[in-house]
Amino acid sequence: MKKSYAAGLDIGGTRTKIGLVDPNAGIVTDHCVFPTEKHNEENFYRSLSRHMTELKRRNGYTAADVAGIGISVGSFLYHPEGTIDGMSSMVDFLTPGYPLKDRVAAALDLPAVIDNDARLIGQAEALYGAGRGFCSVLTLTMGTGIGIALTTDGKAPGPEARMHLGGHIRVRETGEAPVLDGRTCYCHTPGCLESTCAAPALEAFARDALGKSVTCPEVFVAAKKKEPAAESVVRWYLTMLIRGLNQYIYLYGPDVIVLAGGLSEGFQPFARTLRMGLNASIAAKRTTELRLAQLGETAGILGAARLLSDTL
Numbered sequence: 620m621k622k623s624y625a626a627g628l629d630i631g632g633t634r635t636k637i638g639l640v641d642p643n644a645g646i647v648t649d650h651c652v653f654p655t656e657k658h659n660e661e662n663f664y665r666s667l668s669r670h671m672t673e674l675k676r677r678n679g680y681t682a683a684d685v686a687g688i689g690i691s692v693g694s695f696l697y698h699p700e701g702t703i704d705g706m707s708s709m710v711d712f713l714t715p716g717y718p719l720k721d722r723v724a725a726a727l728d729l730p731a732v733i734d735n736d737a738r739l740i741g742q743a744e745a746l747y748g749a750g751r752g753f754c755s756v757l758t759l760t761m762g763t764g765i766g767i768a769l770t771t772d773g774k775a776p777g778p779e780a781r782m783h784l785g786g787h788i789r790v791r792e793t794g795e796a797p798v799l800d801g802r803t804c805y806c807h808t809p810g811c812l813e814s815t816c817a818a819p820a821l822e823a824f825a826r827d828a829l830g831k832s833v834t835c836p837e838v839f840v841a842a843k844k845k846e847p848a849a850e851s852v853v854r855w856y857l858t859m860l861i862r863g864l865n866q867y868i869y870l871y872g873p874d875v876i877v878l879a880g881g882l883s884e885g886f887q888p889f890a891r892t893l894r895m896g897l898n899a900s901i902a903a904k905r906t907t908e909l910r911l912a913q914l915g916e917t918a919g920i921l922g923a924a925r926l927l928s929d930t931l
C-alpha cells in the first residue's frame with residue numbers, strides 16, 4: 620500500500636500549480652501548471668478537479684492515497700476560517716470574506732488548509748531550499764509584487780499571515796526615477812520597494828530607459844551580455860533592491876536573505892553585486908548572507924503541502 624501523499628495548490632494571478640508531495644522527503648513528486656481561471660468560479664473549480672484527477676491517475680493513486688491539500692494564495696487570510704481579505708483583485712471572485720479553503724475542500728473532497736503564498740514559499744525555502752541550515756531566514760518572493768516572510772527554525776511567527784506586506788518599505792525618493800513617480804501603489808507609500816523593484820516597475824523603468832518594451836528576463840540577459848543601456852538599468856535596479864535589503868537587515872536581523880519568485884531567476888549573474896551591497900549589520904561579527912532560491916516554481920506547492928502535514 621502506498622503511503623499518504625499531500626497535495627499542494629498554488630493559486631497565482633496568472634498561473635495555478637497543483638502537485639503531489641512526499642511530505643517525508645520534502646519533494647514534489649509530480650505537478651501540473653495551468654492558466655488561472657480568473658473570471659468564472661465554476662470553471663475554476665472544474666479545472667482544479669480535472670488536474671487533480673489527472674495527477675492521481677498518472678501516478679496510480681486513489682483518493683485514499685492523498686491525505687489532503689494545502690493552498691497557497693497571494694492574499695491575507697483569516698485563520699482558521701481560511702477566508703480571503705485584501706489583495707483579491709487578481710481573481711475576480713476571490714472577494715473579501717470568500718471562503719476559499721472550504722470551497723477547495725468541497726471541490727476536491729479533501730481536507731484543506733490555507734496560507735499566504737509569501738509565507739509558504741518562505742517556509743519551503745527555509746526547510747528544503749536555500750535557507751536550509753540557517754536559523755533566521757527572511758525570504759522575499761518577487762514577481763508581480765513583493766511579499767516577505769520570516770521564519771525561525773523553519774517556523775513562521777504565529778498562525779496568521781503577517782509581515783507579508785513588508786515589500787512596501789520605502790526605497791526610492793521622488794525624482795530618482797521620474798517614470799515611476801506617477802505610478803502610485805495601493806500602499807500609498809511613495810517609492811515603496813514593490814513599486815520600484817517588482818516586475819511591472821522594472822519593465823516600466825526599462826521601457827523608458829531603452830525606448831522599447833522588454834521583459835525582465837530580457838533586461839537581465841542583455842545586461843549580462845554587457846549591453847551598456849541594459850547594464851545601466853540593472854545597475855539602477857540593484858541599487859534600489861540593495862537599499863531595501865539593508866533595511867530588512869536592520870529590521871529583522873536575519874541570518875540569511877533568500878530571494879525567490881520568478882523575477883529573482885534573473886539575478887544569478889548579479890548575486891555578487893547584491894552580496895557586496897549588503898553592508899548593514901546588527902552586531903559586530905554578525906553578517907547576513909544572501910542566497911537565491913533553490914526550489915523554483917514548486918516552492919508554493921511544497922510549502923502548502925508542508926502546512927497540511929503540520930496541521931493534520
Ligand SMILES: [Zn+2]
Nearest residue numbers: 787804806811
Ligand atoms: Zn507599495
